[in-house]
Amino acid sequence: MENNAEDVENSMEQQQANTAPEPGQQPQEPPATRARSRGGSGAGAADGGGGDGGGGNGTGPEQNGQPPTARPARVVDAEEEEDEEMTLKYGAKHVIMLFVPVTLCMVVVVATIKSVSFYTRNDGQRLIYTPFPEETDTVAQRAVNSILNATIMITVIIVMTLVLVLLYKYRCYKVIQGWLFLSSLLLLFFFSFIYLKEVFKTYNVAMDCITLAIVVWNFGVVGMICIHWKGPLRLQQAYLIMISALMALVFIKYLPEWTAWLILAVISVYDLLAVLCPKGPLRILVETAQERNEPIFPALIYSSTMVWLVNMADTDRPKRNSAEAGSVQQPTQESAVESPAPSSPSQDDGGFTSSWVSQQQHRLGPLQSTEETRREIQQMPSARPPVEDDDEERGVKLGLGDFIFYSMLVGKASATASGDWNTTLACFVAILIGLCLTLLLLAIFRKALPALPISIFFGLVFYFATDNLVRPFMDQLALHQFYI
Amino acid sequence: MTAAVFFGCTFIAFGPAISLFLFTIAREPLRVIFLIAGAFFWLVSLLLASLVWFISVQISNKESASQQKGLLIFGVVLSVLLQETFRFAYYKLLKKANEGLLALSQEETMPISILQLAYVSGLGFGFMSGAFSVVNILADSVGPGTVGIHGDSQHYFLSSAFMTMAIILLHMFWGVIFFDGCEKRRWFVVAAVVVSHLVVSCLTFQNPQYVSSLVPTYIIMLSMGIWAFYTAGGSLRNLKLCLTCKDKDFLLANHRPR
Numbered sequence: 244m245e246n247n248a249e250d251v252e253n254s255m256e257q258q259q260a261n262t263a264p265e266p267g268q269q270p271q272e273p274p275a276t277r278a279r280s281r282g283g284s285g286a287g288a289a290d291g292g293g294g295d296g297g298g299g300n301g302t303g304p305e306q307n308g309q310p311p312t313a314r315p316a317r318v319v320d321a322e323e324e325e326d327e328e329m330t331l332k333y334g335a336k337h338v339i340m341l342f343v344p345v346t347l348c349m350v351v352v353v354a355t356i357k358s359v360s361f362y363t364r365n366d367g368q369r370l371i372y373t374p375f376p377e378e379t380d381t382v383a384q385r386a387v388n389s390i391l392n393a394t395i396m397i398t399v400i401i402v403m404t405l406v407l408v409l410l411y412k413y414r415c416y417k418v419i420q421g422w423l424f425l426s427s428l429l430l431l432f433f434f435s436f437i438y439l440k441e442v443f444k445t446y447n448v449a450m451d452c453i454t455l456a457i458v459v460w461n462f463g464v465v466g467m468i469c470i471h472w473k474g475p476l477r478l479q480q481a482y483l484i485m486i487s488a489l490m491a492l493v494f495i496k497y498l499p500e501w502t503a504w505l506i507l508a509v510i511s512v513y514d515l516l517a518v519l520c521p522k523g524p525l526r527i528l529v530e531t532a533q534e535r536n537e538p539i540f541p542a543l544i545y546s547s548t549m550v551w552l553v554n555m556a557d558t559d560r561p562k563r564n565s566a567e568a569g570s571v572q573q574p575t576q577e578s579a580v581e582s583p584a585p586s587s588p589s590q591d592d593g594g595f596t597s598s599w600v601s602q603q604q605h606r607l608g609p610l611q612s613t614e615e616t617r618r619e620i621q622q623m624p625s626a627r628p629p630v631e632d633d634d635e636e637r638g639v640k641l642g643l644g645d646f647i648f649y650s651m652l653v654g655k656a657s658a659t660a661s662g663d664w665n666t667t668l669a670c671f672v673a674i675l676i677g678l679c680l681t682l683l684l685l686a687i688f689r690k691a692l693p694a695l696p697i698s699i700f701f702g703l704v705f706y707f708a709t710d711n712l713v714r715p716f717m718d719q720l721a722l723h724q725f726y727i
Numbered sequence: 728m729t730a731a732v733f734f735g736c737t738f739i740a741f742g743p744a745i746s747l748f749l750f751t752i753a754r755e756p757l758r759v760i761f762l763i764a765g766a767f768f769w770l771v772s773l774l775l776a777s778l779v780w781f782i783s784v785q786i787s788n789k790e791s792a793s794q795q796k797g798l799l800i801f802g803v804v805l806s807v808l809l810q811e812t813f814r815f816a817y818y819k820l821l822k823k824a825n826e827g828l829l830a831l832s833q834e835e836t837m838p839i840s841i842l843q844l845a846y847v848s849g850l851g852f853g854f855m856s857g858a859f860s861v862v863n864i865l866a867d868s869v870g871p872g873t874v875g876i877h878g879d880s881q882h883y884f885l886s887s888a889f890m891t892m893a894i895i896l897l898h899m900f901w902g903v904i905f906f907d908g909c910e911k912r913r914w915f916v917v918a919a920v921v922v923s924h925l926v927v928s929c930l931t932f933q934n935p936q937y938v939s940s941l942v943p944t945y946i947i948m949l950s951m952g953i954w955a956f957y958t959a960g961g962s963l964r965n966l967k968l969c970l971t972c973k974d975k976d977f978l979l980a981n982h983r984p985r
Binding site: 716727 | 934
């Protein structure tokens with residue numbers, strides 16, 4: 244699973260000078276010749292089914308600072324200032340583009356926890372990764388057991404991440420693809436079948452096997468197609484949210500309480516180290532991907548934009564297509580141009596393969612414009628349709644591992660906290676603020692960052708503080724009906 | 728104690744706030760972010776207040792009911808003061824962020840004005856305050872039960888819902904007035920906000936007598952509303968133009984191209 248947030252920018256103005264439509268742009272717009280390429284996409288470790296904790300794999304398209312073609316020094320300064328000014332405009336919209344799916348995933352998990360008792364019931368079953376029981380006689384024994392469980396789980400995650408990095412480094416793409424394929428197969432068919440079964444039990448709905456089989460089969464197959472191949476953007480996003488929610492529910496059910504909190508804490512520390520330390524496995528993964536300039540593991544990253552691939556690629560259409568027209572256009576455009584995409588099986592790269600990008604350069608020129616360039620273009624008579632909304636050009640990506648752990652925290656808070664909704668709300672707001680801060684840091688530093696630490700830290704602090712301190716206070720206030 | 732009570736009380740409590748959110752804030756990403764940040768600040772203030780209250784309860788005599796009630800009243804007053812302190816802290820933070828942004832950007836105008844920030848942060852405080860006050864009560868109202876079976880008031884849910892609505896709107900008005908007072912350095916305005924917040928909270932101490940707590944609260948809410956309206960630049964003339972759809976600035980600003 245992907246544990247990083249990254250932003251994907253495509254500004255390919257380096258070849259702008261060669262493009263026909265705007266010969267007059269060059270002297271006026273300093274940012275027009277800005278050349279910063281972002282290749283690749285995120286890597287994700289496969290979360291094997293059966294609820295093993297996915298390794299956090301980082302990724303990230305990072306910035307290759309390539310010096311622009313012919314620039315005086317002062318132009319670079321202006322460009323950087325403009326860049327930072329655009330940071331806020333860029334940041335706000337993309338923060339919301341991540342808030343919405345994270346909120347949806349949490350809502351699904353909390354709604355399920357509150358209504359379907361299966362996920363909060365202790366059936367005595369445990370995962371093989373957490374063999375020590377927590378129903379012990381003494382508190383000390385329970386603490387020791389939970390520490391041991393967390394250690395085992397984290398070791399498993401580290402080992403899997405290392406295996407993934409090694410497989411990637413030695414180019415065993417087929418193995419990785421197969422692994423991802425199997426794990427999403429398990430999630431989409433088996434876990435969703437269990438989920439449906441439990442929902443029907445809760446609401447006492449009788450459904451025959453044939454209908455159930457048809458429903459689960461269709462759900463699963465469409466999910467596999469959307470995630471691993473091509474599909475409308477919204478559908479793909481919806482499927483990613485659903486599988487994250489399913490995975491989070493599995494964790495909530497099968498991880499005992501203290502173990503779960505410990506795992507959350509330890510995995511955010513691990514995420515921090517793995518992505519930021521120079522020898523961290525995720526950082527190695529990111530750098531390798533960068534060197535090879537290829538996208539990796541698109542199936543395990545949530546990406547907020549793919550729509551504009553269609554808009555920009557087709558010069559005949561004057562206005563934006565709807566999202567459903569989707570990436571169907573993409574292969575025709577790509578095959579029309581030149582070199583095939585490097586890692587062929589997965590066509591829906593959360594992005595922007597290098598072939599696609601170079602195709603854009605040749606056809607359309609600058610993909611990133613400022614106010615001035617836009618004004619110039621709109622004033623000039625031009626065959627190219629004006630860029631309507633250039634916030635859409637940049638997208639943000641968040642790994643599915645982040646979705647899973649956020650939802651797991653909020654779900655656990657709603658399942659076990661005695662203060663019920665107050666604790667859930669507090670954790671929800673804390674996680675969103677953590678995500679906001681992470682994206683702010685991302686906009687400032689512009690490299691792959693771990694998305695877990697800040698949010699999980701805030702979430703844990705607020706969970707324990709609200710459950711132990713705020714809840715008694717609010718209960719007393721509600722009893723006397725005092726308002727603060 | 729049915730779905731009717733649940734939905735009714737939810738819409739009474741959160742109806743105005745949610746419609747304000749949907750019509751004015753939901754489309755602007757920056758406003759949403761500042762709303763959630765405002766909610767976060769309120770939450771932190773509550774956390775600190777509960778911490779102090781909790782410690783004071785632990786070191787006190789748990790048997791004596793009057794002492795506990797006294798401590799609770801102390802907790803309420805402390806919480807109100809902390810909320811206003813955090814509102815001021817949020818104001819300072821926003822000013823710094825705005826200054827930084829203006830220094831960085833080439834443009835003259837900021838993406839969001841201090842007045843919008845005041846409105847949004849007040850609403851954020853209100854949302855969180857209302858949610859924490861009433862969500863557990865609403866969750867209980869869905870299930871089976873009898874209200875006031877031990878002789879307490881039968882109107883518990885309804886009065887809670889109305890009080891919550893008043894509090895949410897009040898927070899929004901207080902936000903606007905408070906930020907304006909800080910901007911213009913009129914400290915009596917700030918003090919007035921703090922005092923009115925204290926008054927509203929202390930009014931709830933008489934609470935099973937809902938008339939004496941709800942009616943003054945609503946009067947205060949209306950007067951704060953009018954004050955905030957004038958602070959934000961409204962006037963009778965503006966209001967008339969708006970209501971008769973003759974306000975040209977508003978129409979131009981909201982004109983959406985086809």
